[in-house]
Amino acid sequence: MNFDLHALEAVLLTIVTASTPLLLAGLGELVTERAGVLNLGVEGMMVMGAVAGFAVALTTGSPELGIIAAALAGAALAVPFGVLTLNLVANQVATGLALTLLGLGLSGLIGERFVGQPGVRLPHLHIPGLSDIPFFGPLIFGQDLLVYLSLALAAVVSHVVFRTRLGLVLRAVGDNHASAHALGYSVIGVRWGAVLFGGALSGLGGGYLSLAYTPQWVENMTAGRGWIALALVVFSSWLPGRLVAGAYLFGAVTILGFFVQGLGIGVPSQLLSSLPYVVTIVALVVISRRRGAARADTPACLGQSFVPDR
């Protein structure tokens, strides 16, 4: 029993770490897409966040500064995307893809001298007494800062998007940019904000990888997580609550796959490693269907460039 509880605790803790980067990057992209901008550069912004976070944490010795640097780096990489797609009206899909390539290449170049250096780990929260409670302590009171931040951000994003005036403007810009413009809102300005926010959160997601998940820098360490985050946004119908569910479901099925393999009961590993994708997609599609097809959550202007008429 003791052993089982220990195994379960390890599984649950690992699920949290596996899900957090997906949630962070997904939340950023959700806001970006709610404003009608499709940024496929999530992977690139994540990996830039990972390298910047690692580099700053290592040189200053402060993982907290690393987090800030990760967010800034993600946002910084979003700047050329913003200039090209918002101001110069370039194609969002092509620019986003290029951004991923740019991020992967640039991070490799910047990170060259950090390869092979043991990193600085973001400390886990420790509340005397609470964090020491067996099982629940480490799980609820012993995570690192970014885990709490990611969940808090999900709540904040959900509130702002659906319960505030700012959120209304954001959705208006994403659903019908011509009308938003006619009402006097700065479509380009709102989109710039959403793009930078998306970049910053993608950067945070990457920073989580290099500061908490596996505290080290290696090239291409995001290993496709940006693409998974992108897919999660779509399958969660651009709803933050569902995005949390999707990210954690994906993380959970991945980790449970390893757990089942470790039991040695002979379930094919190829099946287990494809399961996270299948289960998450099926689950999110099912939830979305139940809410009724009438509710069109897709931002109507997603991916469309806006040129204000003069």
Add this chain to the structure above:
Amino acid sequence: MKNRSALTRRDAMRSALLGSVALATGLGGPALAADKLKAAWVYVGPVGDFGYSYQHDQGRLAVEKALGDKVQTSFVENVPEGPDAERAIERLARDGNKLIFTTSFGFMDPTIKVAKKFPNVHFEHATGYKKAENVAIYNARFYEGRYVIGQIAGKMTKSNTIGYIVSFPIPEVVSGINSFMLGAQSVNPNVKIKVVWVNSWYDPGKEADAAKVLIGQGADILTQHTDSTAALQVAQEKGILAFGQSSDMGKFAPKTQITSIVDDWATYYISRVKLELEGKWASADTWDGIAKGAVFLPEIKNVPADVKAMAEKTIAAIKSGTLKPFGGTITKQDGTTVKDLDDGAILGMNWYVKGIDDKLPQ
């Protein structure tokens, strides 16, 4: 595709930033001198993985150092196994490379395909089994090292549970698991291995996840057949022992790494490039192990002196040829027995030895 383009982009940037086009790294640099032999390497991971691809690149650098201005080397990293590999290899052949090393199992069929189109280019494929007139194959007997670390793990485990993180169910990996188990069983009949396939050669996050889950399930020693240092770092954090892979990863986990199975390709690469320069290159099948230094284990640490002495004795016995991991009678998982496996049987291994609970993915 994504990765390969990323590299192109990266190299373009590197050139721009350094204001130089004379860099040898990256895809097809300009032909500087016609009399130089152009040799190229294709890697499955980034050269900065500090594992498998890193070791191959160390071999490439050794070639540059040893043969200096007679060769011009280049490499492509992060090449996915599959159709992209074929394009990457073909591009290197078109760029005038005369000797191309493709360094991962999954590059086997792409290499053979491209080799048919370029009969005048010589190819060398690592860890596979398909040869051709202009395709040589080479490999290292990693399994010899795995026997040694299996023995150490068998001695050191207290829970009799060892976690083994693996990539893909190819013969090289399977023979590694078997050799490890045979080594462990030689000193500890009750030992169990928990095998977790992460279905990737290189995904630090997943490797770390697998390590955490295995430790949670009671494994007190970890070993891996994946390329990053992530699992080792998790082991260090949890205060358990582990083994490195491909290169000496001790610097990442000084209190955790017992030893590592280091691939040393330098000697082989230098000898093959020399043959090419002399015009004596011919297709061959090279499979060296601990005896010739193609596989070696850095100093054994973090274990008691008697365990270290035992392991060193085993290494010496493998070196002298008195101990063969797959020699003698071996009982398979299904209860049948085989005797004194030859190289062909080891290279095509698709079964587990008795005592492994995992079912081999087919």
